Amino acid sequence: MTATENRKPKTENLRIFLTGVGGQGTLLASRLLGEAALEAGFSPLVSETHGMAQRGGVVVSTVVLGELKSPLISPGEADVVLGFEALEAFRALDRCRGDTLVIANTAAIVPYPVATGKARYPEIGPMFELLARQVGALLAFDAGALARRAGSPLAVNMVLLGAITATDCLPFPAAAVLEVIRTRTNPRFLEANLKAFGMGEAAAREEANWRRRPDGR
Amino acid sequence: MVMSELLSGQPGERRLFLGNEAIVRGALEAGVALVTTYPGTPASEIGDRCFEISRQTDLSFEYSVNEKTALEVAAGAAASGWRTLCAMKHVGLNVAADTLMTLAYVGVRGGMVIVSADDPSLFSSQNEQDNRYYAKMAGLPLLEPATPQEAGEMTQAAFALSEELKLPVLLRTTTRVNHTRGPVTLGALSPRPGRGRFRKDPFRQVMVPAVARQAHARLLEAQAAARAQAETSPFNRLAGRGPWGVVTSGVSRNYVEDALTELGLARKVTLLQLGFTHPLPEDLIGKFLSQVERVLVVEELEPFLEEGLKAVAQARGLTATIRGKAEGLFSRLYEYHPGLVKEKIAQYFEVPYAPPAPQVPEQALGEALPERPPNLCPGCPHRATYYSVKIALRDLGLEGIFPTDIGCYTLGLLPPLSMADFLICMGSSISTGAGIAKATGRKVVAFIGDSTFFHSGLPALASAVHNRHDFLLVIMDNGTTAMTGSQPHPGVSLVPPGYPGEHVPIPRVVKALGVEQLWVVNPFKYKEALAATKEAVRGTGLRVLISQAPCHLYAQRLTGKKRTARFQVVDECGDCRHCLEYFGCPAMYVKPGEPGRMLIDEEMCSGCAFCVQWCECIRPVKAGG
Numbered sequence: 124m125t126a127t128e129n130r131k132p133k134t135e136n137l138r139i140f141l142t143g144v145g146g147q148g149t150l151l152a153s154r155l156l157g158e159a160a161l162e163a164g165f166s167p168l169v170s171e172t173h174g175m176a177q178r179g180g181v182v183v184s185t186v187v188l189g190e191l192k193s194p195l196i197s198p199g200e201a202d203v204v205l206g207f208e209a210l211e212a213f214r215a216l217d218r219c220r221g222d223t224l225v226i227a228n229t230a231a232i233v234p235y236p237v238a239t240g241k242a243r244y245p246e247i248g249p250m251f252e253l254l255a256r257q258v259g260a261l262l263a264f265d266a267g268a269l270a271r272r273a274g275s276p277l278a279v280n281m282v283l284l285g286a287i288t289a290t291d292c293l294p295f296p297a298a299a300v301l302e303v304i305r306t307r308t309n310p311r312f313l314e315a316n317l318k319a320f321g322m323g324e325a326a327a328r329e330e331a332n333w334r335r336r337p338d339g340r
Numbered sequence: 341m342v343m344s345e346l347l348s349g350q351p352g353e354r355r356l357f358l359g360n361e362a363i364v365r366g367a368l369e370a371g372v373a374l375v376t377t378y379p380g381t382p383a384s385e386i387g388d389r390c391f392e393i394s395r396q397t398d399l400s401f402e403y404s405v406n407e408k409t410a411l412e413v414a415a416g417a418a419a420s421g422w423r424t425l426c427a428m429k430h431v432g433l434n435v436a437a438d439t440l441m442t443l444a445y446v447g448v449r450g451g452m453v454i455v456s457a458d459d460p461s462l463f464s465s466q467n468e469q470d471n472r473y474y475a476k477m478a479g480l481p482l483l484e485p486a487t488p489q490e491a492g493e494m495t496q497a498a499f500a501l502s503e504e505l506k507l508p509v510l511l512r513t514t515t516r517v518n519h520t521r522g523p524v525t526l527g528a529l530s531p532r533p534g535r536g537r538f539r540k541d542p543f544r545q546v547m548v549p550a551v552a553r554q555a556h557a558r559l560l561e562a563q564a565a566a567r568a569q570a571e572t573s574p575f576n577r578l579a580g581r582g583p584w585g586v587v588t589s590g591v592s593r594n595y596v597e598d599a600l601t602e603l604g605l606a607r608k609v610t611l612l613q614l615g616f617t618h619p620l621p622e623d624l625i626g627k628f629l630s631q632v633e634r635v636l637v638v639e640e641l642e643p644f645l646e647e648g649l650k651a652v653a654q655a656r657g658l659t660a661t662i663r664g665k666a667e668g669l670f671s672r673l674y675e676y677h678p679g680l681v682k683e684k685i686a687q688y689f690e691v692p693y694a695p696p697a698p699q700v701p702e703q704a705l706g707e708a709l710p711e712r713p714p715n716l717c718p719g720c721p722h723r724a725t726y727y728s729v730k731i732a733l734r735d736l737g738l739e740g741i742f743p744t745d746i747g748c749y750t751l752g753l754l755p756p757l758s759m760a761d762f763l764i765c766m767g768s769s770i771s772t773g774a775g776i777a778k779a780t781g782r783k784v785v786a787f788i789g790d791s792t793f794f795h796s797g798l799p800a801l802a803s804a805v806h807n808r809h810d811f812l813l814v815i816m817d818n819g820t821t822a823m824t825g826s827q828p829h830p831g832v833s834l835v836p837p838g839y840p841g842e843h844v845p846i847p848r849v850v851k852a853l854g855v856e857q858l859w860v861v862n863p864f865k866y867k868e869a870l871a872a873t874k875e876a877v878r879g880t881g882l883r884v885l886i887s888q889a890p891c892h893l894y895a896q897r898l899t900g901k902k903r904t905a906r907f908q909v910v911d912e913c914g915d916c917r918h919c920l921e922y923f924g925c926p927a928m929y930v931k932p933g934e935p936g937r938m939l940i941d942e943e944m945c946s947g948c949a950f951c952v953q954w955c956e957c958i959r960p961v962k963a964g965g
Contacts, residue, residue, distance in 0.1 A: 144712065154356070157521055161356045169356070169521040172463065179926060180714035190601070192487075192594035194520040197679025199696025214709055216701040234712040238929035239920050242710035250705065257699050276943075 133165055135294060136189030138196045139287075140218045143207025144232045145182050148280035151308070152205070153184035155284060156293075158303040160188055163295035170194035179235070181211055188294065203292050204258075205283055207266075208232050209247050213254055221336075222259035226286050226327075227251070228279060230267035255334035262286060264332045269322040275312055278319035285323025297324065344392045349526045357524040359517040360385035362488040363427075363455060366495030368393070370451070371530030373422040374400040376410035378795065379824035380429030381464040382518040383457035387427055388825060395838070398532055403827050406766075406795040407432035411439045411454065418448040418508070419545065420536030423499050427455040430471045431765060435796065437474070442547050443508060444478040445555035450536070451499035452508040454480075459515050460640045461675035466746065466765060468674070470641035475510045475618040479559045481566050482510045482618035483575065484590040488522040494575065494615065496527070505566055507559075510618075514640060516591045516675060567619040575615025578628055582608050584689050585632030585660065587645055589614040592638045595681035602682060603691055620648045622655075629658040636688045637664030640676050663688065713754055718927040719892035719946025722749040722816050724863035726759045727923050727950075728887075729785060729814065732873040740785045740877075741776055745769040745797075747789035748823045748891075749816050756924040759787065767796025774800075774809035784811035785877065790846060791821035791829040798853065804882055805854040812876050812883045817846055818891040826894040834890050834898055850884050857883040864889055866953040892946055903947030909938045911957040919955060 139156065143149040150171050157169035168187045185196050198217045204225045206212020212227035219225065229247055236242040255261040266286075270278040281304065288297035301320065308316055326332055346365050349355060357365060363386055367375065375394075377387035387403060394401035400417070404410035407428040414426040426436075433440065433456045440454070456474065459465040475482035483498055485491035491513065498509040543551055570576060586609050588596045593613050600606045612628045614621075629635070629652065637646040646664035653662060665672050670684060679695065686693035702708055716723045726749075733740050744750055744760040745768065753760035762772055773786030788797050793815050801813070819833035820826045828835050830844035847860055859876050861869040869887070876885045895901075909928075914936050919928055927944035928951075931937040940958070952958045 145714070154521065157356050161354060161523060166523045167356065167521075170516065171358075171519045171521070179712070179717075181712050192597045193678040194516065194522070194594070195677045197677045197682075197696075199698035200679055210709065211712075213705070214701050216704060217698045219698060220696060233929065234710045235715055235924075235926055236713070237710050238926070239924075240930045240935060242708075244710060245705060245707065253704055257704065 133294070134190050136191050137187070137203070137292070137294065138191070138201050139186040139203045139205060140183065140196045140201040140215055141185065141205045141207070142181065142183045142211045142215045144211065145179050147182070147207045148277060149182050149184055149207055152280040152284055153186050155300060155303050155307065156186045158307060159295060159299040160186070162303065163299045165294070168194040181214070203287065205287060207279055207283065209250070210234070210244065213245070213250050216254060216257060219258045221257070224290065224292055225254060225258050225261045226283060226290070227261065227263045228266035228283065229263050230265050256336070259336060261334045262290065262327055262332055263334070264326045264329070266323065269326060270319050273315050273319035273322055275315035275319065278312070278315055281316045281319035282323035282326070285320035286327040289324040289327035343396060344389065346389055347393060347396065347529070351526055351528045353526045354523045355526060356521050357488050357492075358385055358519060358521050359485070359488045359491045359513060360519070361389055362492035362524045363495045363511070364389045364393070365524065365526065366492035367425045367453065368529050369527045370496045370499040371423055371532055372399070372425050372499070373450070373532040373536070374414060374417045374424045375427070376402050376404050376414045376424070377427045378404055378407045378410050378432055379821055379827040380432050380457070381824055382459060382515040383427045383429045383455060384824045384827070385518070386455060387827065403829065405830060407436040408439050411436040411443070414452060415439065415443050415446070415448070417536060418450045418452040419446070420450070420538040422450040422533065422536045423452070424450060425453045425455065425495075428457070429465065430456055430458040430469055431465060431467065433471055433474055435766070440474065441478050442552070444480055444559055445547055445552055446545055447506040448502060448508055449506070449539070451502035453495060453498045453502065453511050454508050455511045455513065457513045457515070457518050458641070461515070463515055466763070468641060470644060471510070471512055472617060472644045473642065475512070479563060480507055480510050480618070481505060481569070481616070482512060484512050484615055484617050485517055486591055486593040486615070487517070488520060489524050490615065491517055492524050497575070501569060505562055505569070507562060507566070512590075514591050514675075563619055567622065570616045570619055570621040571623050573616040573621070576621050576624055577613045578610070578624060579613070580607065580610045581631070582610055583633040584608065585610045585612065585628060585635040586638060586685065587612040587614065587628070587635060587649060588638040589617050589645055590640065592640055592676055592681065595676055595678045596638050596685070598678050599682035599685050603686055603693060605685070605689070605691065614645060617645065620652070622652050625649055625652045626656050626658065629653050629656070629660050632660050634689070635660050635662045636685060637662065638670065638676075638681055639664065642672060714751060715754070715924070715926045716748060716751050717893055717946070718925055718944050719948040720748070721818050721863050721887065721889035721892070722752065723757065723923065723925065724869070724889070724948070724950045725814065725816055725887040726752050726757045728863060728866065728869045728873045729759065729877070730757070730922055731870060732877045736874060736878060738783050738877065740783045741780070743769040743773040743776060743784065743786040745788040745792045747792055749787055749789055752787065756921050766792055767800055770797055770800035770804055770813060773811045773813065774804050774807070777809060777811040783877065786811060786813045788813065788815055790815065790817040790819065790831045793846065794830050798849070801850070801855070802853045809882050810880055812879075812885060815846060815850070815884060815886045817886055817888045820891050820894050822891045822894060826891065834894050836898070846886055850886065855882060855884045857881060858886070859884075860886045860888060862889050863887045864948060864950050866950060892948065905947040905949060906942060906945040906961050907947070907949065907952050907958050908940050908942070908961045909957050910959045912936055913938050913957045919951060923951065925951065
């Protein structure tokens with residue numbers, strides 16, 4: 124899959140479910156996708172979790188495009204899942220259908236009950252194998268390592284934004300997302316953010332990072 | 341300072357705003373002169389954006405000490421002719437309810453909008469009450485937006501409506517509207533008026549019985565005028581045709597619209613969309629009911645519209661079947677979502693629909709997925725305070741009962757801290773603590789935060805002093821309102837540069853309320869804090885321990901200072917597990933595969949240097965290490 128000139132109609136419905144852990148920048152990523160969609164002439168809806176959940180808990184958000192009025196994504200109704208953390212990407216399996224595209228960070232953030240030995244973190248390899256068999260396609264790679272290489276461990280969100288724009292699922296081009304990253308993120312981190320974005324794009328072009336169902340999408 | 345994006349942009353431009361931001365923009369376009377609030381999720385961003393704007397314009401804004409105070413400040417300014425907006429979370433309106441009920445009698449001169457942000461599913465609240473009933477109880481007009489765009493439009497319309505009816509208007513949102521971003525088309529900003537003018541009219545504005553009897557009659561008369569507005573309001577729309585009817589309001593409208601489209605029912609259903617929902621447009625509802633045979637009411641939480649529809653049907657002898665909340669149909673619990681509404685609509689009208697049957701992750705994996713509970717941050721002063729109280733009780737051989745309160749420190753509920761036994765609402769720790777101690781004669785240690793103490797702890801503490809109650813109150817003073825995004829309050833010690841608020845020190849307030857036994861500690865100075873805590877726990881009568889240290893997260897953000905040290909477990913600690921069982925810092929973890937080996941995550945360690953004071957296996961890591 125490569126970045127293609129997108130000519131999908133502005134009325135085509137698209138539901139993107141973003142999930143991660145407080146502090147990973149999921150809200151910024153969803154907002155940037157929304158802003159890029161707005162610039163491209165869509166009427167996006169972005170819903171966010173605020174408050175209690177952000178103290179190290181799970182943070183989910185959604186980006187919805189097309190003619191849809193509902194900002195929420197019900198079980199089994201996500202077209203795309205953007206998983207910022209391995210376990211949380213798998214936990215979003217209940218949002219997926221047989222043709223959902225899942226883009227996931229394989230890096231783990233250990234939940235407190237696991238850190239203290241009270242619970243077990245599932246083995247990541249088998250967990251992703253299982254996930255890949257249930258969804259249309261899985262693009263999975265270590266976005267945390269790429270962010271660190273880009274110079275900012277906090278840029279996992281930029282890596283994943285790069286990856287999603289390099290698939291053909293968005294109805295607007297990567298340039299639209301890059302533009303809002305330039306205008307709406309902290310200029311101090313811009314260089315690292317753009318680098319991280321580029322690494323995400325490259326990761327999406329790496330065939331080894333993809334697992335597709337044999338029956339196709 | 342960067343200009344607030346809510347102040348920029350040309351009329352006609354589209355922006356992606358949160359519902360809360362759209363409300364602020366709508367109020368600015370309507371020329372709002374004063375905004376008041378007490379922070380609370382999901383309403384907090386309304387106040388926070390207005391705070392920014394008040395530092396860049398002549399908008400008057402305040403974080404009031406609680407919602408009742410906020411509503412009264414706004415009411416006074418509205419009585420003086422200013423347009424005012426007062427924002428709060430749903431339970432805040434309980435605090436302000438005394439004011440609300442009689443403010444409806446007094447009325448307003450300048451337009452006044454009260455935003456009540458309800459929280460179906462209790463994302464960050466202690467209950468999920470439906471505040472539409474407040475509008476009904478108080479006799480006030482009620483608007484329920486479905487989208488950010490509509491939230492802005494309704495805010496503007498509410499000011500005009502308020503001035504026409506001379507009543508405050510309740511704008512009732514839900515979390516999903518407050519915290520959804522959507523496209524909002526900008527209008528022109530309006531200038532604010534100069535000084536307001538208070539017109540003396542005591543026989544209409546001083547609610548003694550003789551005046552209030554007249555005022556109540558006037559309020560009831562105003563209901564007819566308000567209903568006439570609802571009948572023709574653009575926010576109430578009747579569309580479509582056919583014997584099947586659906587009625588909806590607020591955010592549920594979005595789910596209904598998507599469901600009807602996806603089920604292919606868009607042209608087969610008579611749809612009544614209501615946005616102006618008190619007083620109900622009875623003629624419009626009557627017209628709708630006379631066109632349909634079977635009606636489904638889709639609204640989150642209570643059957644507010646459903647009851648109204650049934651009353652209209654009864655009064656007008658209309659026989660359409662009306663259903664909404666029922667076993668197997670819609671629940672009074674929790675937030676709805678599009679899939680649920682689609683399924684229920686299909687079921688009620690017997691339309692074929694196969695809902696998706698997604699995999700359950702736990703079942704697919706064949707094991708439970710670890711939970712990810714929220715936790716107090718590394719370096720949080722609350723955890724240090726809880727630790728000292730736990731150790732003090734253990735050393736004294738005592739077991740405590742812990743009434744707690746609302747804030748970050750409520751997370752002390754979770755193990756291993758487990759320092760929360762009873763909680764009702766803001767400020768309840770103090771008086772419920774008094775009652776528990778009275779009834780049981782046991783050692784009660786109540787916990788309250790600094791902002792919550794000012795919000796509703798002051799009368800409770802005065803009452804506990806006066807009535808000679810016997811318990812220990814720990815005021816956990818981290819210098820800000822951390823949970824909702826670090827808003828200032830009277831006792832605040834962490835403020836944005838240039839913040840003009842007067843400082844009201846908590847120790848002085850506590851002494852002035854008559855507390856004789858008072859300790860003030862820094863929880864990070866472990867030896868001193870523990871000694872003081874032991875004295876305070878051991879004593880009798882009413883005792884107050886103020887544990888003061890700034891919120892680590894906010895202090896770091898305000899000052900930009902990085903940590904100056906970090907710590908590591910240097911020795912094998914065997915089976916001790918003391919830190920896991922008494923402290924529970926999220927930076928500490930068991931080395932995978934080595935249950936006897938604790939480690940501290942070098943990224944997460946805040947450098948607070950608390951654990952190093954009680955564990956000999958922990959040592960500072962040298963600079964660069």
